[in-house]
Structure formats: structure tokens, C-alpha cells
Amino acid sequence: MAGKEAAHRRREVVLTFASLVSAAAAGLWAYHFQAERAAQKAEEGAHCETDLEARTPPRPYDPARDGPNPLAPRSIPDEARCPICGMYPARYPRWAAQRIDSGGRVDFYDAPRDLVIHDQWLRQEKGVAEDRRVAAAIWVRDYCSETPSWVAADAAWFVWSPKIIGPMGRPEPAACATEQAARTLAEAKGGEVLRFADLYTRFRW
Structure with a gap:
């Protein structure tokens, strides 16, 4: 028991x-x-968050500083920061990009991917001014040149390859001024050639 x-x-x-x-x-x-x-x-x-604008406000157009054409590419201030990642685009001249809205304000980016993502956010965000949501001019730097100049995004050719690493330490689409330069880079890096519109399906907000 x-x-x-x-x-x-x-x-x-x-x-x-x-x-x-x-x-x-x-x-x-x-x-x-x-x-x-x-x-x-x-x-x-x-x-x-809707305070992307507050954290990294766009730079207003100043004719005395930026020249007579409000849609022309502008010099990147050393203190300017990318509104998406917070990096300093002036430190990455081969990768930099900029978006000018229809009000003449400009945002600077460390690479085209962040520009595309921010442009999508601005288009969808109802808390910003209407003219902020409209891109009047978009410029990218010619990665394929040793002395990179500004190229209109719609006219540029982009190369996407896992071997092309951008400022964030990840693959980024590299902009080239000509199709031939893009195809040469794509062949060397085992990548594919894209147009600017293609980036909007590749990188979603």
C-alpha cells in the first residue's frame, strides 16, 4: 500500500x-x-513613418546658389543625408542621385535604389504637399565614368549584378550614361541591363 x-x-x-x-x-x-x-x-x-520629411527635409531651390534652372542637377552639400538610409551622398560621388520635385526642392540619395524607394513613398504619402509628390527631374551619377557626371535617370542605363556593391554594402543598380558602357559593365560583372522604369518593379516601397 x-x-x-x-x-x-x-x-x-x-x-x-x-x-x-x-x-x-x-x-x-x-x-x-x-x-x-x-x-x-x-x-x-x-x-x-510620415516624419521622413521632418528627419531629412528637402533642400529648397535658391537661384543664387543653384543657378537659373531649378531642374538642373545641383551640387551635393557635405551635410546632406539620404532620406531613406541617412547616409551622406556627397561621400559617394559615383553612386549619388537626386530628385527635384515640382516645387523646386531637392532630395539627395547615396544610391539610385533609395531614390526609387523614396519616390514611391512620396507618391503614396498623403501627408506631404502635392508638389512634393511630383518628380520634375531625377538625376543619377554615371558610375561607368572615372569622372562621374549627372545623367537624366530616364536616359540612363542601369546594371544590376550581385558583384556590384554600393555604399550600403549590398548590391545596387549602377547607372551608366550609354547603353554600350552598361553592356560592357554587365558582361564584366555577370549582370543584367535595365532602364530606370525597371527599377520600380525591382525595388518596391
Whole structure:
């Protein structure tokens, strides 16, 4: 009789211990899930927040500083920051890009990918002025030249290859002024040649 009672108690202890372990595991899973979801929401919030404009405001047009044509490419100030990643485009002259809105304001980017992403955000965001949502001119730097000049984005040719690494340490589309230069680079890097419109299907906001 005593043996049966002892066995019964041992069984109760085992079941209680198993229940505690199960509850602890469930609690840990729930904590992990909530923490992961909170991190995801924070990341989404950082990506989609409407204060992109406040964090990195566009630079207004100044004829005395920027010249008589408000749609011409402008010099990148050393302190200018990319509105998407926060990097300093002036430090990456072969990759830099800029978007001028119909109000004459300009945003500078460290690479064409961020320009495309920001342009999509501006088009969709209802909290910014209407003329901010319209791109009047978009310029990219000629990556294929040793002395990169500005090229209108619609006229440029882009090369996408996992071997072409941009300022963010990841593959980026490299702009070239001519189709021949782009095809030469694509052949050398095992990449594909794209037009500017193609970047909008490749990189989504």
C-alpha cells in the first residue's frame, strides 16, 4: 500500500514538473513572439513613418546658389543625408542621385535604389504637399565614368549584378550614361541591363 502511495506521489510530482516546464516554454515562446512582433512593428514604423520629411527635409531651390534652372542637377552639400538610409551622398560621388520635385526642392540619395524607394513613398504619402509628390527631374551619377557626371535617370542605363556593391554594402543598380558602357559593365560583372522604369518593379516601397 505504501509503495502504491509513493508511486502515486512520484507520478504527481512528475506531472506537476511537466506542467511547469510546459507553461514556462509557452511563456518563453509568447515572450519571444511578442518581442519579435514589437521589433517588426518598430522596423515597419521606421520604414513607413510620415516624419521622413521632418528627419531629412528637402533642400529648397535658391537661384543664387543653384543657378537659373531649378531642374538642373545641383551640387551635393557635405551635410546632406539620404532620406531613406541617412547616409551622406556627397561621400559617394559615383553612386549619388537626386530628385527635384515640382516645387523646386531637392532630395539627395547615396544610391539610385533609395531614390526609387523614396519616390514611391512620396507618391503614396498623403501627408506631404502635392508638389512634393511630383518628380520634375531625377538625376543619377554615371558610375561607368572615372569622372562621374549627372545623367537624366530616364536616359540612363542601369546594371544590376550581385558583384556590384554600393555604399550600403549590398548590391545596387549602377547607372551608366550609354547603353554600350552598361553592356560592357554587365558582361564584366555577370549582370543584367535595365532602364530606370525597371527599377520600380525591382525595388518596391
